[in-house]
């Protein structure tokens with residue numbers, strides 16, 4: 339795989355040498371008994387980092403979001419989500435299937451927001467016996483379904499105000515919230531202060547092999563810990579995972595800026611190629627969404643790129659998603675641009691091919 343340039347996602351990152359060493363050296367115990375010192379250290383560190391009372395190590399972003407929704411909502415309750423968000427589109431309907439929670443979708447703006455009036459309109463009247471009980475609003479930052487855009491903290495503050503005025507909680511799917519804080523040049527707490535709970539992934543741009551953190555107040559995390567156990571996510575010597583997580587949040591945050599620079603260079607280069615357009619306003623973090631405008635078949639192009647050792651994913655009907663990360667440097671960006679130039683200068687071949695693993 340060494341010659342492959344894998345731009346499908348920042349989830350493909352491999353652990354850094356410091357992470358591998360930390361995993362090797364980790365002090366371990368049985369975390370279901372609360373005895374793993376490395377997990378305990380990570381949870382304490384993570385909670386402090388995002389300014390919350392408590393934190394929980396979970397296997398994945400999906401598990402973190404699931405535990406959060408179910409910690410805030412009971413069966414028959416309703417959660418307000420954006421129609422382009424990950425929780426609604428890419429988590430197998432877990433909160434609904436396993437938790438009996440109904441999703442109430444609000445149309446996302448291109449900027450990853452849910453318009454405040456639409457949120458207000460989606461909140462059910464608790465006195466109406468026909469309606470489910472609205473309990474929670476979920477935000478996402480950065481917003482993957484909107485191409486990795488950063489959602490403004492000032493907007494999040496408005497959502498929190500509206501939610502709390504209506505006795506609702508706010509959960510943030512912050513799978514890439516460190517990308518947002520680095521892009522804005524603010525401390526992560528400037529973002530997380532506006533939500534009651536936050537899930538962030540250590541296994542994306544932060545390059546840890548496994549693991550996410552769910553943080554919130556002590557009561558929410560206590561409930562989430564039980565939910566995690568119910569899902570089979572109570573892990574034993576999980577310090578193996580937590581050791582890499584500590585390196586992720588202490589050493590790998592600042593370097594996300596490099597991924598953002600590489601994404602801008604890739605996007606700007608792609609934008610000069612006939613038959614491709616990139617909305618440069620939306621290239622704010624590590625994601626580049628490029629739209630094919632010359633009518634050629636997307637699946638065929640993606641397969642041609644693959645044959646040249648470049649892996650990307652489909653994004654909607656006419657677009658491709660390329661994500662920069664720890665395993666991608668400026669030489670990879672240049673090689674990717676060169677291959678795009680070559681392929682796009684060739685006439686489109688006939689026929690159509692399926693797009694595997696498309697984002698939406």
Ligand code: TLP
Nearest residue numbers: 347349398399400401424428482511513
């Ligand atoms: N996103 C993955 C795929 O599932 C689409 C990716 O390659 O972008 N929230 C957001 C915003 C995410 O982008 C993801 C993963 C998750 C949650 C879930 O995280 P995991 O994969 O750890 O369950």
